[in-house]
Amino acid sequence: xxxxxxxKIKITGPSVVTANRTWDGVVIWxxxxxDWSTDLADAAIVRTADAAxxxxxxxxxxxxxxxxxxxxxxxxxxxxxxxxGNLREQIRVDGVTIELPAHA
Amino acid sequence: MYAYDEIDRTLxxxxxxxxxxxxxxxxxxxxxxxxxxxxxxxNGVYLQLHAYMFRVAIPYGTLSSAQLRKLAHVARxxxxxxxxxxxxxxxxxxxxxxxxxxxxxxxxAEVGIHAMQTSGNCTRNITADQWxxxxxxxxxxxxxxxxxxxQYSTLHPEFSxxxxxxxxxxxxxxxxxxxxxxxxxxxxxxxxxKGETGFEVxxxxxxxxxxxxxxxxxxFVPGRDLLSYVEAILRVxxxxxxxxxxxxxxxxxxxxxxxxxxxxxxxxTEWLQIRDSTLAxxxxxxxxxxxxxxxxxxxxxxxxPDELKQAAADPQFEAWRTNSVAPHKVQGYAIVTxxxxxxxxxxxxxxxxxxxxxxxxADKYSFGEIRVGHEQNLAFPHVAKRDLPALWRALDxxxxxxxxxxxxxxxxxxxxxxxxxxxxxxxxxxxQELTRRFAxxxxxxxxxxxxxxxxxxxxxxGHHHVGNIGILGVEKNGEEVYQITIGGRADENAExxxxxxxxxxxxxVADVVEDIVEAYLALRERPDELFIDAVKRLGVExxxxxxxxxx
Amino acid sequence: MPLVNKGQIVSDGFVHLxxxxxxxxxxxxxxxxxxFLANAESLSARNSPVGVIWPNNRSVxxxxxxxxxxxxxxxxxxxxxxxxxxxxxxLLRERHxxxxxxxxxxxxxxxxxxxxxxxxxxxxxxxxxxxxxxxxEATQRYTEFYQPTGDGRQTxxxxxLRQRHSESANS
Numbered sequence: 108x109x110x111x112x113x114x115k116i117k118i119t120g121p122s123v124v125t126a127n128r129t130w131d132g133v134v135i136w137x138x139x140x141x142d143w144s145t146d147l148a149d150a151a152i153v154r155t156a157d158a159a160x161x162x163x164x165x166x167x168x169x170x171x172x173x174x175x176x177x178x179x180x181x182x183x184x185x186x187x188x189x190x191x192g193n194l195r196e197q198i199r200v201d202g203v204t205i206e207l208p209a210h211a
Numbered sequence: 212m213y214a215y216d217e218i219d220r221t222l223x224x225x226x227x228x229x230x231x232x233x234x235x236x237x238x239x240x241x242x243x244x245x246x247x248x249x250x251x252x253x254n255g256v257y258l259q260l261h262a263y264m265f266r267v268a269i270p271y272g273t274l275s276s277a278q279l280r281k282l283a284h285v286a287r288x289x290x291x292x293x294x295x296x297x298x299x300x301x302x303x304x305x306x307x308x309x310x311x312x313x314x315x316x317x318x319x320a321e322v323g324i325h326a327m328q329t330s331g332n333c334t335r336n337i338t339a340d341q342w343x344x345x346x347x348x349x350x351x352x353x354x355x356x357x358x359x360x361x362q363y364s365t366l367h368p369e370f371s372x373x374x375x376x377x378x379x380x381x382x383x384x385x386x387x388x389x390x391x392x393x394x395x396x397x398x399x400x401x402x403x404x405k406g407e408t409g410f411e412v413x414x415x416x417x418x419x420x421x422x423x424x425x426x427x428x429x430x431f432v433p434g435r436d437l438l439s440y441v442e443a444i445l446r447v448x449x450x451x452x453x454x455x456x457x458x459x460x461x462x463x464x465x466x467x468x469x470x471x472x473x474x475x476x477x478x479x480t481e482w483l484q485i486r487d488s489t490l491a492x493x494x495x496x497x498x499x500x501x502x503x504x505x506x507x508x509x510x511x512x513x514x515x516p517d518e519l520k521q522a523a524a525d526p527q528f529e530a531w532r533t534n535s536v537a538p539h540k541v542q543g544y545a546i547v548t549x550x551x552x553x554x555x556x557x558x559x560x561x562x563x564x565x566x567x568x569x570x571x572x573a574d575k576y577s578f579g580e581i582r583v584g585h586e587q588n589l590a591f592p593h594v595a596k597r598d599l600p601a602l603w604r605a606l607d608x609x610x611x612x613x614x615x616x617x618x619x620x621x622x623x624x625x626x627x628x629x630x631x632x633x634x635x636x637x638x639x640x641x642x643q644e645l646t647r648r649f650a651x652x653x654x655x656x657x658x659x660x661x662x663x664x665x666x667x668x669x670x671x672x673g674h675h676h677v678g679n680i681g682i683l684g685v686e687k688n689g690e691e692v693y694q695i696t697i698g699g700r701a702d703e704n705a706e707x708x709x710x711x712x713x714x715x716x717x718x719x720v721a722d723v724v725e726d727i728v729e730a731y732l733a734l735r736e737r738p739d740e741l742f743i744d745a746v747k748r749l750g751v752e753x754x755x756x757x758x759x760x761x762x
Numbered sequence: 763m764p765l766v767n768k769g770q771i772v773s774d775g776f777v778h779l780x781x782x783x784x785x786x787x788x789x790x791x792x793x794x795x796x797x798f799l800a801n802a803e804s805l806s807a808r809n810s811p812v813g814v815i816w817p818n819n820r821s822v823x824x825x826x827x828x829x830x831x832x833x834x835x836x837x838x839x840x841x842x843x844x845x846x847x848x849x850x851x852x853l854l855r856e857r858h859x860x861x862x863x864x865x866x867x868x869x870x871x872x873x874x875x876x877x878x879x880x881x882x883x884x885x886x887x888x889x890x891x892x893x894x895x896x897x898x899e900a901t902q903r904y905t906e907f908y909q910p911t912g913d914g915r916q917t918x919x920x921x922x923l924r925q926r927h928s929e930s931a932n933s
Contacts, residue, residue, distance in 0.1 A: 132261070132307075195260070204640060218921060218922065228903065229904075363908060366877075366904075366908065367909055369877075373845060454844060496919050496923060499922055499923060500919075
């Protein structure tokens with residue numbers, strides 16, 4: 108398997124590193140405190156390819172804590188609030204766009 | 212039903228204990244994700260957008276009521292109270308925790324079901340006609356052979372690391388409900404001129420990025436030689452299948468690149484070496500497996516019971532009966548399809564409560580047996596016709612009696628971008644919108660048989676290539692757009708659909724499908740000329756014109 | 763990298779010889795396929811054991827003339843996901859009746875031990891120490907096997923038939 112770090116990193120705007128938590132699969136984002144959070148608001152924002160590479164590097168290194176780390180685009184507004192940068196990431200933040208079958 | 216014996220149960224339990232150990236090693240850091248990934252995949256565990264996804268095999272689509280209840284239990288205890296039946300006779304749970312998986316597997320093992328090889332580059336779940344054993348005119352019950360193949364392929368030491376995944380489907384009926392022509396190996400049980408039964412073997416079918424219809428590699432392989440012939444194919448594939456490019460690794464590419472004649476020669480040479488090995492199936496071995504399939508003690512019943520005559524006055528019952536009830540090989544009985552395609556629902560989803568209720572009804576009305584079809588519906592294979600009215604009321608109450616089987620709202624759809632990490636676009640909301648557009652049963656009935664298949668990416672889990680109308684979601688400049696094909700079919704006359712024109716945006720898909728259907732209604736020669744036949748006769752052009760004239 | 767041979771962790775008796783290294787006058791050597799084929803006659807006539815490292819994209823049929831004089835064949839798993847050497851192993855054992863050491867090399871992990879054994883390997887260059895130490899545990903986990911291979915284990919189908927016969931004999 109090609110490590111994500113061997114792939115060419117290109118970012119076009121503010122980005123974060125996201126993954127799934129190993130033991131339960133929950134969506135997580137890499138924070139500035141070299142840790143993970145389940146809240147996008149806590150995510151470390153990177154704005155250059157080098158910074159993205161560094162953040163991804165430390166994320167991938169945490170093989171025990173997180174699975175499948177990758178760089179994802181976000182939008183940051185004037186107040187600093189972070190929003191997902193595409194539909195896929197929006198679905199990972201907000202959940203499925205459909206109604207879940209009724210709980211039994 | 213096939214009854215697992217001590218040997219099968221032991222093996223499943225050994226696999227559960229091995230996987231428990233593997234999960235433990237992963238969670239302790241002893242196994243890296245790179246090492247663990249293929250291990251978890253070979254036990255049906257994917258990583259999706261929101262969580263892990265867990266895929267459980269339903270071999271040849273046959274479930275007992277106890278097994279279905281256990282699936283409901285897993286949905287309730289370890290997931291979010293529902294499951295998704297797939298196009299390959301599997302069920303998927305979307306929200307499972309890795310740490311819980313060993314326990315979920317142990318619970319399933321109690322009723323003899325498992326997740327072995329529901330992913331990974333190995334032989335996947337062996338699928339079959341969901342009406343196997345009860346369809347009128349069938350050569351014999353193909354599940355005996357499917358079970359032999361299931362055992363043969365489970366934890367195969369040589370073929371667990373093939374170039375790519377490998378899928379078998381089997382049928383013994385003239386009308387193919389198992390889509391054998393779009394599988395890596397398709398098997399059609401038939402009788403030769405001498406009256407012997409054996410297999411027409413097809414190879415190299417498949418959908419995905421490079422779709423192919425399977426080609427016949429041998430017209431007749433006797434049952435005795437089934438395993439050795441399959442082993443010869445797998446060995447040739449294991450050695451020569453491409454491993455340099457994941458998109459070219461399926462056997463269909465090898466067959467295509469070598470040509471079917473050359474490929475067949477390689478297989479034949481290998482087969483001659485192993486045909487008389489221990490893989491040869493003695494009649495006694497086949498009989499032993501056959502003897503462990505039990506069939507209901509059918510009663511001698513009238514072909515047209517009074518209950519059915521009386522219920523015929525109710526138009527709603529009649530609509531359902533005409534649509535969802537099929538002839539059975541035994542007089543007085545019927546095969547009943549349970550639609551998992553309610554208007555506005557996600558195709559193939561069932562809640563734990565529905566699964567429990569279906570299991571109870573199967574006990575009451577279908578000798579405790581349930582079938583799962585590749586169209587993502589369920590079926591009761593042995594219903595006494597006199598019970599149909601009562602069964603209908605009960606099925607209606609739990610929302611699985613929508614009379615839309617094989618109609619435009621009986622849509623096959625993959626989970627799409629709502630769940631899947633491979634998807635580029637959503638599938639389920641498209642399906643939901645289409646079912647609302649065609650919610651009127653009279654309209655759907657007027658249109659007649661029409662299969663709409665939707666995939667959220669090129670991997671084609673929603674079988675879009677072989678939908679009468681196929682819808683493929685792709686991403687373009689950050690937007691979801693959909694390519695529409697028409698004329699595909701997955702049965703014995705399998706064909707790949709043809710693109711009608713440029714992709715259309717998410718919001719326009721339902722309009723386009725409506726346009727296509729309206730064009731068909733205007734163009735069909737007679738009310739009983741099916742959509743698929745009209746497309747065959749007319750080609751794509753008139754449909755293209757209608758759709759793009761105003762776009 | 764620990765070597766497990768016939769179930770025990772052992773030291774490797776073979777010296778891996780580079781293609782340009784001088785052939786020692788005695789001692790067991792393991793050479794590349796290229797080197798072996800270029801000097802097959804003289805190498806296989808050597809008094810000390812010779813083994814060959816055989817790549818997974820080359821037919822083992824080519825080795826057939828030399829098999830009775832080879833002390834070891836080492837097959838290669840570049841990653842455990844590349845399963846070609848599984849077929850090569852079975853062909854060497856079951857078709858060519860090779861009886862010497864059959865070694866698995868490359869990414870050899872605990873989770874493949876049972877498969878490898880079933881295919882005829884008896885020697886394993888194991889990637890991790892912990893896996894090598896777990897060899898016995900890992901290879902005793904399974905007691906039931908569905909498919910026949912050259913390892914001679916009774917398959918489930920055979921066991922059932924036998925049970926059935928003994929039942930009918932007793933009844």
